[in-house]
Amino acid sequence: MEGMMKAMVLEEPGKLVLRELPIPKPGPRDVLLKTKYAGICGSDFPIYKEGLFVPRLPLIIGHEASAVIVEKGEQVQGYEVGDRVTGTNIQFCGHCQACRETPEGELAWGCENIAVSGLGFGVDGVFAEYFLIHDVIPGVSLFKIDDRADDLEAAMCEPMCTGAGWYQVPDPKPGDNIVIIGAGIIGESVLQQLLKIPDVEIVVADYSKLRLDVAKKMGAHHICNPSTDGDTLDFVIDLWGNKEFLYNYGDRISGNADIVYECSGNAKAWAQAIQIAKPGGKVCTVGTCEGMALVSPQWIQLKQVQVLGGLYGSIGQSVEEINNGTLNVRDLATHVFSLEELNEAFQVAMDADKSIKVLIKVDKDAPDYPYNKQETWG
Ligand SMILES: [Zn+2]
Numbered sequence: 001m002e003g004m005m006k007a008m009v010l011e012e013p014g015k016l017v018l019r020e021l022p023i024p025k026p027g028p029r030d031v032l033l034k035t036k037y038a039g040i041c042g043s044d045f046p047i048y049k050e051g052l053f054v055p056r057l058p059l060i061i062g063h064e065a066s067a068v069i070v071e072k073g074e075q076v077q078g079y080e081v082g083d084r085v086t087g088t089n090i091q092f093c094g095h096c097q098a099c100r101e102t103p104e105g106e107l108a109w110g111c112e113n114i115a116v117s118g119l120g121f122g123v124d125g126v127f128a129e130y131f132l133i134h135d136v137i138p139g140v141s142l143f144k145i146d147d148r149a150d151d152l153e154a155a156m157c158e159p160m161c162t163g164a165g166w167y168q169v170p171d172p173k174p175g176d177n178i179v180i181i182g183a184g185i186i187g188e189s190v191l192q193q194l195l196k197i198p199d200v201e202i203v204v205a206d207y208s209k210l211r212l213d214v215a216k217k218m219g220a221h222h223i224c225n226p227s228t229d230g231d232t233l234d235f236v237i238d239l240w241g242n243k244e245f246l247y248n249y250g251d252r253i254s255g256n257a258d259i260v261y262e263c264s265g266n267a268k269a270w271a272q273a274i275q276i277a278k279p280g281g282k283v284c285t286v287g288t289c290e291g292m293a294l295v296s297p298q299w300i301q302l303k304q305v306q307v308l309g310g311l312y313g314s315i316g317q318s319v320e321e322i323n324n325g326t327l328n329v330r331d332l333a334t335h336v337f338s339l340e341e342l343n344e345a346f347q348v349a350m351d352a353d354k355s356i357k358v359l360i361k362v363d364k365d366a367p368d369y370p371y372n373k374q375e376t377w378g
């Protein structure tokens, strides 16, 4: 497809500039997509603010989008021009040792360059009228959206995959007392998954009233805002009592939560999660924390807390659940901006008091949809 497209290019940290660029050409294993809606992700913030995670600037960033296939390479199987799709940032470099040793048709999860090969990280991303998915891997880098999900909802498949992948990792059971720290889209995605389990009781903690209100609406049993409700540990102890543990010297008061999901990415909150968990409880390190945490190793040794780490995501599941309407994502979409307003949109997205998920309506002709509109900003 010949022609020019509008793109917001990150030319230097903090500076996205509207440019007219040639529409990229798909290779034999690539698809060219016309962007409908795009989402701003928490992982875009360090790129936008400091140029972290990416090998070069200028770059078109962004990796969350709904789109339509407008052109495909001759080797691409299973997709047709006109298909509504969402892509992911999982792309393999194809030339490192792991990629070379991985048999044809299998996924090179050991790829050394997986982070910098990805959509909106190493290659141009979705804040443009058109973008490419390179070396399409069906069911990994490209997913079909069916007619039950609209373009706004479909753009939220990728962020919702974290909850779908993580929630089962600590093996939650009916009757468990569970704390979710952080009610951004990651915490909300974990919450929606956990609510499928009968008889769980869930506390969601966050400093953002907006985010807690949405968590409550989604079905959280208790919400705790430490700025008005007191410390999260005290809140949890008031609710479920405290537990003593081996060699309890009085100051080692423990919460009584079976599982704590740390989704805020705050190192202090992660340390407190270890206190909130009951003796023998589990702490899931879901959020990506910046900075260091101060934790007594005795909390882990004597209290026998299991601290779980890892990157989990199941985009196949989140696509299916957005297709069939099981996940509520419209209430998580708080703002929609045009492509030209992307700098302003980033400022709103980085303000947890004002927003949950900020979307960009890239295609001016795409329909408008109802969403959890937050009128006031600034
Ligand atoms: Zn994302």
Ligand SMILES: [Zn+2]
Pocket (backbone or CB within 6 Å): 092, 093, 094, 095, 096, 097, 098, 099, 108, 110, 111, 112, 113, 114
């Ligand atoms: Zn590789």
